[in-house]
Amino acid sequence: xxxLPRTPWTRNRRLIRDSSLVWLASGxxxxxxxxxxxxxxxxxxxxxxxxxxxxxxxxxxxxxxVLLAGGGPFAAAATGLLLNTRTAAFSLAVADxxxxxxxxxxxxxxxxxxxxxxxxxxxxxxxxxxxxxxxSGLGLFAVWNAGVLAGALAGTALGDTxxxxxxxxFPAVLVALVLPALRKDAPLRRAAALGALLALAATxxxxxxxxxxxxxxxxIPYGRKEAAV
Amino acid sequence: xxxxxxxxxxxxxxxxxxxxxxxALHGRVxxxxxxxxLLSAGAVVxxxxxxxxxxxxxxxxxxxWARPAGVLVGAVLAWRRAPFAVVVLGAxxxxxxxxxxxxx
Numbered sequence: 551x552x553x554l555p556r557t558p559w560t561r562n563r564r565l566i567r568d569s570s571l572v573w574l575a576s577g578x579x580x581x582x583x584x585x586x587x588x589x590x591x592x593x594x595x596x597x598x599x600x601x602x603x604x605x606x607x608x609x610x611x612x613x614x615x616v617l618l619a620g621g622g623p624f625a626a627a628a629t630g631l632l633l634n635t636r637t638a639a640f641s642l643a644v645a646d647x648x649x650x651x652x653x654x655x656x657x658x659x660x661x662x663x664x665x666x667x668x669x670x671x672x673x674x675x676x677x678x679x680x681x682x683x684x685x686s687g688l689g690l691f692a693v694w695n696a697g698v699l700a701g702a703l704a705g706t707a708l709g710d711t712x713x714x715x716x717x718x719x720f721p722a723v724l725v726a727l728v729l730p731a732l733r734k735d736a737p738l739r740r741a742a743a744l745g746a747l748l749a750l751a752a753t754x755x756x757x758x759x760x761x762x763x764x765x766x767x768x769x770i771p772y773g774r775k776e777a778a779v
Numbered sequence: 780x781x782x783x784x785x786x787x788x789x790x791x792x793x794x795x796x797x798x799x800x801x802x803a804l805h806g807r808v809x810x811x812x813x814x815x816x817l818l819s820a821g822a823v824v825x826x827x828x829x830x831x832x833x834x835x836x837x838x839x840x841x842x843x844w845a846r847p848a849g850v851l852v853g854a855v856l857a858w859r860r861a862p863f864a865v866v867v868l869g870a871x872x873x874x875x876x877x878x879x880x881x882x883x
Contacts, residue, residue, distance in 0.1 A: 567864075731823050
């Protein structure tokens with residue numbers, strides 16, 4: 551058995567093991583999204599349907615936050631859409647993993663999230679990137695929506711989820727997933743550092759979602775360097 | 780039509796349109812290898828910006844010390860090539876312990 555460490559099954563098992571932690575953490579965040587929405591006075595179906603058809607955690611939290619704060623539907627939708635503009639860039643980066651076939655591309659597009667893209671891009675070859683995208687994507691969709699439904703039904707009985715430190719788990723997931731790419735590419739490290747600084751500097755001044763897009767300006771020196779080579 | 784239905788519809792249609800940009804362009808436009816590489820680099824730059832703002836900020840302001848401290852624990856573990864589970868749980872447990880100790 552020790553001589554067969556690289557079969558597709560052992561590979562997928564490893565992907566499932568690593569993804570399951572992200573699923574678990576997302577499930578709990580989903581529970582808190584459902585609970586917060588219902589506790590704020592929205593009917594149970596609002597967070598549940600929103601999670602199924604929008605399927606974007608940060609945009610859902612902000613849209614419901616704006617709604618509950620009395621910001622009106624236009625401001626709520628605009629905030630969520632601004633946050634989700636980045637998924638256009640992500641869908642371009644993983645476009646080759648979504649086929650083959652129209653149905654798989656249309657379904658795969660709905661599964662494009664920060665975590666799933668990070669998981670896919672962290673894999674070393676196209677076959678594993680594809681497997682990672684679908685395994686982590688389908689699992690995340692199932693767990694996120696189950697969590698939201700459970701939270702919406704449980705309401706406020708859960709207490710403060712901040713006590714579990716889950717808000718630190720998500721940035722840490724991203725660190726673990728982007729580190730291999732950053733380790734071997736110094737120009738990319740500089741581009742990412744510059745982009746992160748721009749995003750952080752802009753965060754207090756600009757609406758949510760825009761600062762992260764500004765980070766793409768960090769690519770300008772990266773692109774020039776590559777062109778010069 | 781209630782406000783909630785309008786928000787859900789607009790957000791769902793708009794978000795799905797963003798997500799279709801990649802698959803819609805894929806195969807129609809032949810992207811040069813350098814553009815492909817820039818797209819992957821762009822995704823990493825976006826993810827790093829997300830993790831930086833997610834670790835340090837909340838609602839446009841500072842998120843408090845407990846969260847970035849936990850993320851830092853996770854980052855150090857990841858740098859030392861700890862298994863994925865250890866990185867993620869390490870970050871969450873460090874933040875939870877700091878909060879339990881009264882650090883916001």
